[in-house]
Amino acid sequence: MLKSPVRTGAVIDGFAVGDCVHAGGMATLWSVTHPDIDRPLLMKIPRVAEGEDPAAIVSFEMEQLILPKLSGSHVPACFGVGDFAHQAYVVIERIAGETLYKRLPELPLPYEEARGLVAGIATALADLHKQHVIHHDIKPSSIMFRPAGEVVLIDYGLSCHRRLPDLLQEEFRVPYGTAPYMAPERLTGLRNDPRSDLFSLGVLLYFFTTGVRPFGESETLRSMQRRLWRDPYPPRQLKADYPPWLQEIVLRCLEIEPKRRYPTAAQLAFDLSHPDQVRLTARAHKVKRDSIMTVWQRRLNRGLAPPEPAADVAAQIASSPIVAVAIDIAEGTEELNGALRLAAARILATLPAARLACVNVLKLGRVTVDRSLDEHGNSKHIDRMVQLRHWASPLKLDADRLTVHVLEAIDPASAILEFAGVNQVDHILIGARQDSILRTLLGSVSAKVASEANCTVTVVRPPRLAAPSEVRSGEAAS
Known part of the structure; x- marks a missing residue:
């Protein structure tokens, strides 16, 4: 040199x-x-x-x-x-602007602002993980923003690329990272799980919404080891007005065992983008930390648990996709919607960590004045949400694997494509009805979605017409 x-x-x-x-x-x-x-x-x-x-x-x-x-x-x-x-x-x-660190004097941020901020970071993490990289140093000073608002993750000195040698793992036995944000498994030498980044992001979300770091400021290894068995104070103990849906997300990210966190950053971003559909569990209502008995059980059992096998980032992401099924409630036939349900069931049966988003488009007129209520005075939007849940009920999915979405748009295909892009959908299921003169002249919704989507698209026809066919229109959307 x-x-x-x-x-x-x-x-x-x-x-x-x-x-x-x-x-x-x-x-x-x-x-x-x-x-x-x-x-x-x-x-x-x-x-x-x-x-x-x-x-x-x-x-x-x-x-x-x-x-x-x-x-x-x-x-x-x-x-x-x-x-x-x-x-x-x-x-x-050289990226214009400052890092997120500059906003620390403003903490705590309003809940809605923090939600949007962290949803963008989760989206960036999902893109990074798809490139086989675990960041391992997610913190405010590692996050910047482009002028258009996209999050940029910087500083990859502690990162792990699953297709390259991990020099830090090979040459050192001490965990390197920023102590307040480090995931528990990092303290045991585990560097191959992308869910470690979700823990760090949970720390950041907790900090930015309460003004307090969940594990304090301590830098000693001894104090850090307590997070292997000790949970943080629930945010609702610090702030009485803390939204239950937000605490559900934060505490799920901060679970001690990686398998209890979100399976992917994309699924975390999805929940942050749709807080009204977050399934609330006991996490959402906690106001105290776990009991001493629970803590001691964790501490005593930690040495008895077998080590988790090495994870492949790409395989883990592939096993936890976001699947969107576009359902035509207004004009879709019972046979077609049944075929869509069967196709969804087959996919979900092989991917137990997959999430299903049921989507319907409430078509708006180009020149007419649209009414939100039907002739009986009922909300069209709510009525369709209920119908979507009814469509999905035979699938018997856990509540945290199912969401329903009614989109209002003039162009149904464009609305579905936008939903898929914004929410990092990996696979779209969509029905194709029988041909008609109008559909021949204007083009079908399914054809446009299949040709323009940045993810896998499966076009499904009723059984009497043809078997489901898969159309590949590009790699999974980032």
């Missing part, structure tokens, strides 16, 4: 070094430019000096491995890496 320090005016592999914009404990950030890249850039350079923690060097190596593999709007674009033999660096895009 070069002995001379990096300084303003130096040129490294074609990158002209400008001002130092940040000097952290493990690395420095410099503004740089390149004649072939027309956008603001940052060069991250590790600190290498006598007495520096060797984990900082390994952490930087992990960033060099992971960043070039990432893509999409939720991660910083990478434009180059430098070899340790000459000058180690990573060049990434």
Whole structure:
């Protein structure tokens, strides 16, 4: 590595070094430019000096491995890496704005604002996990926002890419991370479960809505180990007006055992986007921590539990998809809706962690004035929600696996596509009715959905016409 320090005016592999914009404990950030890249850039350079923690060097190596593999709007674009033999660096895009850390003086945030904020972070995490990466350092200073509002996750020095060597796991036995946000299983050396990031996000949601961190500020390993058996104070004990649906989400994220948390970040984002449909359990109404007896049982049984097998991030996500079934209540035939139910049952039978979203579009007129009540004075919207639940009742799903949604739109196909994109739907089931002259001229809803969706689409016909057929229109929506 070069002995001379990096300084303003130096040129490294074609990158002209400008001002130092940040000097952290493990690395420095410099503004740089390149004649072939027309956008603001940052060069991250590790600190290498006598007495520096060797984990900082390994952490930087992990960033060099992971960043070039990432893509999409939720991660910083990478434009180059430098070899340790000459000058180690990573060049990434410079994102305008500040990190979420700058908002700490405003805490606690209003519940609705915090809900939307964390839903965006969960969406970014879902995209990251689909790229086989577990972040392992979700905290306010690792989160930024693009001008259009998309969340950007930064700082991948502690991350784990399930298709690359995990250098931190191979070379060290001490868990590295930010203590207040670290998941319990991280303290036992487990780094292969994406649900660890959901725990960290639960800590952030708890903190941003109460103004208090659920496990305090302690940095000692001994105090951190208590979260292996001790649950946090329920938010409702701190704030009497805390919404039950929000406490349900927060405490589910903060479950000690990963298998009791949300299976995927996409499902967490879904609940945050639809708080009115969050299934309330005993978590939602807790006002005290678990009893001492329960805590001691956890502590005594921890050594008896067999270790969980290594998880494959992609396999875990694939086993927990969000499936949307578009049901035509107004004109759909009993045979077609029965065929849709059968197709849904077959999918759900093989994927016990899947979530089903039943969707119906209440079609609006282009020029007419639409009425929200029918001729009997009943709400059309509520009536259709009831019918959707009736359609799904034979599936006998647990309440936390089923939601119903009535969308109001002029164009049903566009409404379904938008719903699928916003809610990171992995698979759409939609019925195709018999052909008609009008449908031939204008095109069918199912055809448009199948051709334009960014996820798997299964078009289902009544049994007398054809068997269900699957149409692949792209990879799962991010």
